[in-house]
Amino acid sequence: MAVHVRIPTPLRRFTGGAEEVGASGASVGTVVDDLERQFPGIKERLCDEKGEVRRFVNLYLNGDDIRFLKHLETQVKDGDELSIVPAIAGG
Amino acid sequence: MTYVTGLRCRECGAEYPQEPRHVCDQCFGPLEVTYDYAGMARVLTRETIAARPRSLWRYRELLPVMREPAVGLHSGFTPLVRADRLASVLGVKELYVKDDSVNHPTFSYKDRVVSVAISKAIEFDFDTVSCASTGNLANSVSAHAARAGLNCFIFIPDNLEQGKIIGSAIYGPRTVAIRGNYDDVNRLCSEIADKYRWAFVNINIRPYYTEGAKTYGFEIAEQLGWRLPQHVVVPTAGGTILPKVAKAFWELHEIGLVEGPLPKIYSAQAAGCAPVIQSLHRGSDLINPVKPDTIAKSIAIGNPADGFYVLKAVRESGGWGEAATDAEIVAGIHLLARAEGIFTEPAGGTTVAVTKKLIEQGRIPRDESIVISITGNGYKTLEAVTASVASPFVISARLQEFDRLYQELVQPTPARVAGG
Numbered sequence: 001m002a003v004h005v006r007i008p009t010p011l012r013r014f015t016g017g018a019e020e021v022g023a024s025g026a027s028v029g030t031v032v033d034d035l036e037r038q039f040p041g042i043k044e045r046l047c048d049e050k051g052e053v054r055r056f057v058n059l060y061l062n063g064d065d066i067r068f069l070k071h072l073e074t075q076v077k078d079g080d081e082l083s084i085v086p087a088i089a090g091g
Numbered sequence: 092m093t094y095v096t097g098l099r100c101r102e103c104g105a106e107y108p109q110e111p112r113h114v115c116d117q118c119f120g121p122l123e124v125t126y127d128y129a130g131m132a133r134v135l136t137r138e139t140i141a142a143r144p145r146s147l148w149r150y151r152e153l154l155p156v157m158r159e160p161a162v163g164l165h166s167g168f169t170p171l172v173r174a175d176r177l178a179s180v181l182g183v184k185e186l187y188v189k190d191d192s193v194n195h196p197t198f199s200y201k202d203r204v205v206s207v208a209i210s211k212a213i214e215f216d217f218d219t220v221s222c223a224s225t226g227n228l229a230n231s232v233s234a235h236a237a238r239a240g241l242n243c244f245i246f247i248p249d250n251l252e253q254g255k256i257i258g259s260a261i262y263g264p265r266t267v268a269i270r271g272n273y274d275d276v277n278r279l280c281s282e283i284a285d286k287y288r289w290a291f292v293n294i295n296i297r298p299y300y301t302e303g304a305k306t307y308g309f310e311i312a313e314q315l316g317w318r319l320p321q322h323v324v325v326p327t328a329g330g331t332i333l334p335k336v337a338k339a340f341w342e343l344h345e346i347g348l349v350e351g352p353l354p355k356i357y358s359a360q361a362a363g364c365a366p367v368i369q370s371l372h373r374g375s376d377l378i379n380p381v382k383p384d385t386i387a388k389s390i391a392i393g394n395p396a397d398g399f400y401v402l403k404a405v406r407e408s409g410g411w412g413e414a415a416t417d418a419e420i421v422a423g424i425h426l427l428a429r430a431e432g433i434f435t436e437p438a439g440g441t442t443v444a445v446t447k448k449l450i451e452q453g454r455i456p457r458d459e460s461i462v463i464s465i466t467g468n469g470y471k472t473l474e475a476v477t478a479s480v481a482s483p484f485v486i487s488a489r490l491q492e493f494d495r496l497y498q499e500l501v502q503p504t505p506a507r508v509a510g511g
Contacts, residue, residue, distance in 0.1 A: 009285045010116045019285075045119065055399055056102070056119040060278060065394065067380050085281045086114040087121075087396035088223070088294050 001076050003031055006083040014039040023082075028059060029072035031082060046084065056087045094131045095155050098122040098298055101400070109155070111215050111290065113297040121397065122298040124155040132346040137317055140348075147203050147306035153342055154207055154306070155299045161213045162235045163206020165195040167306050171314035174463070177430040177443075181450050185460040187320065188427070189311055191467070192435050196234045197258065198468035199227035199389075199436075200307060200332060205292060207303035209235045212290030218242055219289040223280035225273050225328070225389045226255030227467055232292055233262035244289065246276050251388060254471035272383055274394045293329075301397075304332045308339025311462055312349050319344075320354050321459040322410070324446045326438045326466060327358040327367050328390035330397030336464070337404040354462075357455070358405050358412035359445035361385035361437070365414040367398045371405060372412075378402070386417045386475050387437035389467055411454045415444035421479050423447070424469060434469035442466075 002024050007015050015021050023038065025031035036043035046057050051072075053059060059066045060083040066074050076082070098107040102120025115122060131152050143149040147167025148160050170190045178186035191200040205228070212220050219242040222232045229245040236243035243264035247256070248271060259266055269276045284294040292300050312319055319340055325333040337356050343349045360368045363385030370378045378398040383391035395401070405412055415423065423443035428434050435443075446463050449455045469476070484500075486492040 006282070008281070010114055010119065013116075045117070054119055056114065056121065056396070058278070058394065063275070063278070065274070065380055068382075083278070083282070085278055086119045087394070088113065088277055088281050088297065 001026060001078050001080070003076050003078075003080040003082050005031065005035065006081065008084055008086055010086065011042060011045060011084065014042040014045075025076065027072065027076060028061060028066055028074045028082065031076060032072070058085045058087055059083070060085060092134075092152070093157050094127045094152050095157070096125045096127055099125050109157075111217075111295040113295050121400075124298055124302050126153070126342075128342070128345050135346060135348070137313075137348055140313065147206060147303065147310075150306055150309045153302075153309065153339075155302050156207065156210050156214065158210075158214055160206065160210045162209045162239050163202065166202040166206045167194065168310060169194050171311060171462075172431060172433070174431050177427065177463075180426065180430055181447055183450060183455075183457045183461060187311075187315075187460070187462045188431060188433060188465050189307065189462055190433055190465050191307065192433060192439065192465050192469070196238075197227070197230040198471065199231065200304070200464075200466040201227045201231040202235075203306050204228075204300045204303035204331065205231040205235050208232075208290070208292035208296045208300035209239055209241070211296055211299040212241070212292070213239060215290065215296075217288070217290035219244065219287075220292060221245065221280070221284075221287075221289045222292045223247075223273070223276045223294075225391060226251050226258070226471070227389055228293065229264075229266070230255065230258040230471075233259040233264040236264065237262040246280050246283075248273050248276055248388075252472045252474050254473060255388075258471055273392050274380070277394070301331050301335055304335035305339035305342065307332065307464070308336035309343065311336075312340065312343050315460075317349050319349050319351055320462045321352075322357065322455050322461045323354045323464065324357040324359055324442055324449065324455075324461070325464045326390055326442045327360050327398070327401050327412070328392040328395065328438070330367065330395040330399075330401040332464070332466065333358055334397060334400040334404040337408060353408060355410040355455075356405055356408040357410045357445070357449055358401055359442040360412070360414045361387040361390060361420060361441050362414040362416045363387070364391045364393055366393060367395060367401050368412045368414045370398070371402055376402065385420075385437075387420055387441050388472075389436055390438045390441065411449065413445045413448045413452075415441045415448065419444040419448075421476060424476055425479065427465070428469070433465060435465045436467035436469050436472040437475045438467050439465040439469070440475075
């Protein structure tokens with residue numbers, strides 16, 4: 001499955017400045033692995049040493065937080081949009 | 092003179108210079124302003140602070156500004172009210188309400204963080220300020236932007252109370268309401284902040300913004316006569332204020348302005364949006380986001396960015412936390428109004444209700460000093476209590492009609508016989 005991935009500013013140095021890149025996989029987790037294959041070093045920014053998504057990283061598939069879905073196991077379809085968004089303060 | 096030394100990632104410790112930046116490049120952790128406390132301790136005394144104007148800027152060495160503050164010259168230094176009538180209802184000995192429902196100029200604790208954020212935005216030479224908000228922050232950013240003559244864009248969920256919407260609109264910002272909840276607004280804003288060169292107070296100005304919340308804690312200590320309370324109950328939404336109140340007490344202790352043990356800190360959330368309390372009660376570090384469903388809209392943040400630090404501050408202090416249902420929240424608003432004459436919004440009702448619960452559970456001892464944090468004003472959220480207050484009695488302008496009404500109201504007291 002080919003998905004569009006939105007890259008936030010802190011990670012654009014891995015993508016040559018690109019705001020959006022294409023990646024493929026069957027699940028969010030395998031899409032992240034494909035990002036790492038294309039842009040070495042990026043996965044370590046997103047996931048901790050146990051492979052879990054870092055505490056301050058939010059991943060949204062078509063606008064839905066993957067923690068409301070099946071986390072990294074969430075299945076993806078062709079044309080889906082995955083957004084990587086740092087947590088931000090509120091009020 | 093500034094004592095700011097830079098920015099440091101709270102997660103991995105990576106260091107950065109002072110600049111508009113909200114997350115660590117290495118791990119996305121939040122950044123914290125660092126200070127030279129030893130240098131500050133040599134010059135900052137209780138007397139120096141006491142001699143300054145009554146605003147949050149009296150603690151300016153402990154705030155991250157380099158130049159003269161541009162806004163917020165009347166913000167902060169809100170009343171710390173000794174609440175004896177509420178204490179008697181709750182069955183405790185020494186109780187205070189720190190009342191930011193009367194903060195200047197927009198009646199919530201947000202005037203503290205925004206005073207610092209917009210002063211900083213001006214230092215960084217931005218001409219446009221912005222925020223994602225559940226209402227109070229938008230009110231404050233709009234007012235301070237007007238005062239500073241800056242352009243302003245605010246982003247809110249589309250279901251806010253009228254008072255919160257008009258309370259921004261009056262200052263003339265561009266208001267954008269997003270179909271969705273605060274977490275949806277936040278997600279969009281983080282992408283907007285990436286694209287437009289604006290000062291987003293809670294995004295790229297966040298490390299400075301959050302420091303403003305410390306002044307709530309500084310004031311509590313100063314107003315108690317440079318004494319720390321034993322227990323402080325604080326509402327939790329995104330998780331900004333609670334860890335910063337804890338940091339405030341720690342800093343005052345560190346630079347020698349107060350002595351004694353640090354207070355136990357307690358988190359209050361609405362049961363319809365309690366991701367931090369659920370995690371606290373589970374004994375976990377992991378916060379599962381929730382979809383908010385509560386009348387306490389100002390604290391309806393299902394994915395709290397700083398929730399982890401709320402857990403950490405609560406646990407390290409030896410405190411605890413509880414959640415209150417919507418009915419308990421409304422009862423909390425009524426209780427504070429009737430006992431102390433203070434009208435707070437649902438976030439404050441939550442804090443009152445949770446304080447009551449924690450006292451009843453024995454978590455907060457009845458014979459120790461307690462501070463309840465009231466962070467917002469009830470006049471902005473009339474919808475929350477409209478159904479639960481008495482309607483006026485409507486009569487004609489005739490004394491007879493009032494006499495008849497009075498007789499009904501004072502029943503069953505027998506009527507006094509005129510001339511008898």
